[in-house]
Amino acid sequence: MPACAIEEAIDIKGYVEIDPEECKGCGLCVAACVQKVLSLSPQLNRYGYHPATNEEKPCNGCGLCFYACPEPGAIRVFKAID
Amino acid sequence: MSELKCIHGKADCFYEHYERKGEAQHQTHYCPGCGHGIAHKLLAESIDELGIRDRVILVSPVGCSVFLYYYFDVGNVQVAHGRAPAVATALKRAHPEAIVISYQGDGDLAAIGSAEILHAANRGENYTSIFINNAIYGMTGGQMAPTTLMGNRTTTTPFGRNVFNDGYPLHVSEVIATLEAPTYVERAALGNTKQILQAKKAIKKALETQMKGLGFSMVEILSPCPTIWKMDPVDAQKHVREGLAAVYPLGAKRDRTKEAEPRPAHIPAPALEELPRILKLDKGSDAAMPAHHETVDFRVKVAGFGGQGVLLLGQLLAEAGMDYGLEVSWLPSYGPEMRSGTSNCHVRLSNKPVDSPFVSSPNVLIALNEPSLRKFISTVEPGGLVFYNGTAIPADCVRADLRMHPIPFFAVADELGSTKVGNIVVLGALLSATGVLPLEVVDHALPRVVKAEKWIEIDRQALRRGASLLCPEVPVHV
Amino acid sequence: MPKQLIKGNEALVKGAVLAGCRAFYGYPITPANEIAESAAVYIPQAGGVFLQAESEVAAINMVYGGASAGVRTMTASSGPGMSLMCEGISYIAGAELPCVIANIMRGGPGLGNIAPEQSDYFQAVKGGGHGCYHALVLAPASAQEMCDLTFLGFDLADKYRNPVIVLADGCLGQMMEPVEFPTTPRAPRTPEWAVDGTAATRPNLISSIYLQPDDLEKHILKLEAKYKRAHVEETRWENYRTDDAELVFVGYGIVARILKSVVEKLRMQGIKAGLLRPITLYPFPAPELRRLAGQAQQFFVVEMSTGQMVEDVRLAVEGRRPVEFYGRCGGNIPTAEEIVEEVFAHV
Structure with a gap:
């Protein structure tokens, strides 16, 4: 599995990585995110969807968005391990 | 400094790229917000976590999830609409070590395949059924499903589902749960993350049930179909939570996982050398008798009431003929008439290969009752022999060109102790009249036809008593 | 091994087991019950596995499952x-799965009756189900062939990865x-x-x-190529006294047995009669019929139907010789005597 986009986690509990080309913009992850870090991007991906994005904001890595997402490979959730 | 570790990502059980979908494809074919993708992820994670990927055979249905095999890197079998439980049954029975999972929608499982799922469940087949219930036909474009809610408008219920026309939403899990055999049946939903995580638990438990050999397991999953429902994915998820779940209550409907006994282990197959014994191939004519060289062309019709031993008489004649080196055939009348009323059979004995096993113009007629005599007397070849169970041939059945022997065979048998051997008395008379076979050949064949030992001795007596009824005559015209 | 006096239906099963069949999925129906x-x-x-399914629909899909699992699998019905x-x-043909299906034909259409007919020829030979496919169709004419052609059927099913139908009738099953x-x-073995349910597969x-x-289209043409190959490699028939025959009968299964009697009866009356008995109905022995059309004056097809195989005979003979037909149906079996009468009436 490829490494996280953010190589070093300084004061970060967690991070969500969304593949914009895999996302269909259904918004279920946005609705599931209790920390409200996710939103739908104003950009369109190559399939014509507004993909979900965290705008590179960190989160607590709870993983709720992952289970809400219907695409097998659209979301990866990272959590800080001491 | 802490390290970021990936805690949730694409399950190993999924292909990296969906080559079967098309080159370099990495997205599913499902609509945005479709529940299938979520259910796939739950199943894939469960397979990974249980470490069973190599053992899994996944049965793809017909419906939106027809292309399950695009995504799952497991053994895949795609099947006809509704038939997944039948296919899964045979896969599992062929390979009990495999983990067989069928995945079906509500049209597939609850409508066209309702018989298959009911009986697979009732047999307690040790496979896992994932049943996606979104209360609509998705792939075909939004027709009513058996699980469609009352009043819902679909393309085939344009004025709403009406109980008088369409009946009620089918509660599959509850129906299956009434059966004795199923081990674990739970209804879950994809209405929010909590429900989704509970659905995963249920899937995992179902798979564990199968792995332990405990029997049939099924997880029904209430799932959103935003496109056909014409809802935003978030609203569709809410409808699962509030609309579907209100009609289809969530939770375990049947859980015998604690008390169920594992299925008995598979009995290992016997060695190939055992087959002749198993198939009883060693039981047959041992060709101990001398080969027959005279010209023989016996076309025998045996007819009588059911219960008179018509078929057995014919079979014994054929068995003995075979032992004597003759070509033989035996053809019964069959069907309802063999269960009551009349019975007849055709027997041929020949020193040449038997062409037709039908005896349309017999040269020997054995008529064990009057209706049979009347029915067949006109078909007997001139010069032929007739054995009739009676004291005299009815006047209108007498033919001058035949040798006719009216004998009360069953009365003779009664003197021997049982009317049941009347047929054997006839055979004895036939053999003595024609000399076609020595009595000893019949003695030899008897144990293969008459299974109960106590009858064999009385049969041998009956044969000889029959033979004594007539002086040997010149063999029948050949 | 000693000879056994045995019913065709039972001989078929023993032949299947000897051929490595280790799964049977069926549903009761007369006259295939034995x-x-x-x-x-x-x-x-x-x-192996025996299971009485809840329907023929389930049974054939269990066959699909057994065959998918690599087990020599069969069913039987009517x-x-x-x-x-x-x-x-x-589906089995489309998914290229091998299996053997015995059809012990009875009277139709609808519920018809349970007496023997040969009225499922079209269904077996021309398809029956949807799509461009063929089953290979074998037509036994004796209890021995019920065993032997079933045995062969499993080998052919594997060779071509295609369903094989053993097309018999109630008589052959019961006699x-x-x-x-x-x-x-x-010996049973799992094809690659x-x-x-293993890493390898x-x-x-x-x-x-x-x-x-x-x-x-590519897939269908691949199937078609298999069928063409089967035409070359698998077409089987029996010639009975056709060497000098001017009147050639064509019949399969139990009818062919009766036609042998007919040939003998006609020969005794000085008529040079012979019989071509197709053993494979698909592939159909058309080349042999074409060959015989160069020699015989006339063909005479007998079936226990209103005429199904006769269409293939006419296609093979290509109008070069007259093709007469005589059929009985409803469970009636033509006698040698009545066929002889028909011959004198029409030939």
Whole structure:
């Protein structure tokens, strides 16, 4: 599995990585995110969807968005391990 | 400094790229917000976590999830609409070590395949059924499903589902749960993350049930179909939570996982050398008798009431003929008439290969009752022999060109102790009249036809008593 | 091995087990019941699976599953059940799965009756189910062939990865004749394309879906190429006194047996009669019929139907010789005597 986009986690509990080309913009992850870090991007991906994005904001890595997402490979959730 | 570790990502059980979908494809074919993708992820994670990927055979249905095999890197079998439980049954029975999972929608499982799922469940087949219930036909474009809610408008219920026309939403899990055999049946939903995580638990438990050999397991999953429902994915998820779940209550409907006994282990197959014994191939004519060289062309019709031993008489004649080196055939009348009323059979004995096993113009007629005599007397070849169970041939059945022997065979048998051997008395008379076979050949064949030992001795007596009824005559015209 | 006097239906099952058949999925129907009943006795003892399904629809899909799993699998039925199985047979052919299906034909259409007919020829030979496919169709004419052609059927099914239908009738199933069984049983083995729940077969897929028109066309042409190959390699027939025959009968199964009597009766009356008995109905022995058309004056087809195979005979003979037809149906079996009468009336 490829490494996280953010190589070093300084004061970060967690991070969500969304593949914009895999996302269909259904918004279920946005609705599931209790920390409200996710939103739908104003950009369109190559399939014509507004993909979900965290705008590179960190989160607590709870993983709720992952289970809400219907695409097998659209979301990866990272959590800080001491 | 802490390290970021990936805690949730694409399950190993999924292909990296969906080559079967098309080159370099990495997205599913499902609509945005479709529940299938979520259910796939739950199943894939469960397979990974249980470490069973190599053992899994996944049965793809017909419906939106027809292309399950695009995504799952497991053994895949795609099947006809509704038939997944039948296919899964045979896969599992062929390979009990495999983990067989069928995945079906509500049209597939609850409508066209309702018989298959009911009986697979009732047999307690040790496979896992994932049943996606979104209360609509998705792939075909939004027709009513058996699980469609009352009043819902679909393309085939344009004025709403009406109980008088369409009946009620089918509660599959509850129906299956009434059966004795199923081990674990739970209804879950994809209405929010909590429900989704509970659905995963249920899937995992179902798979564990199968792995332990405990029997049939099924997880029904209430799932959103935003496109056909014409809802935003978030609203569709809410409808699962509030609309579907209100009609289809969530939770375990049947859980015998604690008390169920594992299925008995598979009995290992016997060695190939055992087959002749198993198939009883060693039981047959041992060709101990001398080969027959005279010209023989016996076309025998045996007819009588059911219960008179018509078929057995014919079979014994054929068995003995075979032992004597003759070509033989035996053809019964069959069907309802063999269960009551009349019975007849055709027997041929020949020193040449038997062409037709039908005896349309017999040269020997054995008529064990009057209706049979009347029915067949006109078909007997001139010069032929007739054995009739009676004291005299009815006047209108007498033919001058035949040798006719009216004998009360069953009365003779009664003197021997049982009317049941009347047929054997006839055979004895036939053999003595024609000399076609020595009595000893019949003695030899008897144990293969008459299974109960106590009858064999009385049969041998009956044969000889029959033979004594007539002086040997010149063999029948050949 | 000693000869056994045995019913055709039972001989068929023993032949199947000797051919390595280790799964039978069926549903009761007269006159095929002895097949399921014998299978229930022998196949579990041989380490296989016998299951009475809830319907013929389920049974044929269990066959699909057994075959997908790489097990030599069979079923047996008769007219109404065969109609239900047509769906599954189409899928089996489309997914290129091997299996053997015995059809012990009875009277139709509808419930008809349970007496013998040969009225499922079209269904078996021309398809029955949907799509461009063929089953290979074998037509036994004796208890011995009920065993031997079933044995062969499993080999052909594997060779071509295609369903094989053993097309018999109620008479052949019910009659007893001496049978000598094959002495070298086939050992069960899992073909490399099967899906058996192991790492080795994990990449395998059994499916009949080809979504893109070009892909499906390619697949259909692949199937067609198999059938063409079968025409070359598998066409089987029996010639009976055709060497000098001017009148050639054509009949299969039990009818061919009766036609041998007819040939003998006509020969005694100075008529040079012979018989061509197709053993494979698909592939049909058309080349042999064409060959005989150069020599014979006339063909005479007899079937226990209103005329189904006769269409293939006419196609093969290409109008070069007259092709007469005589059929009985409803469960009536033509006698040699009545066929002889027909010959004198029409030839």
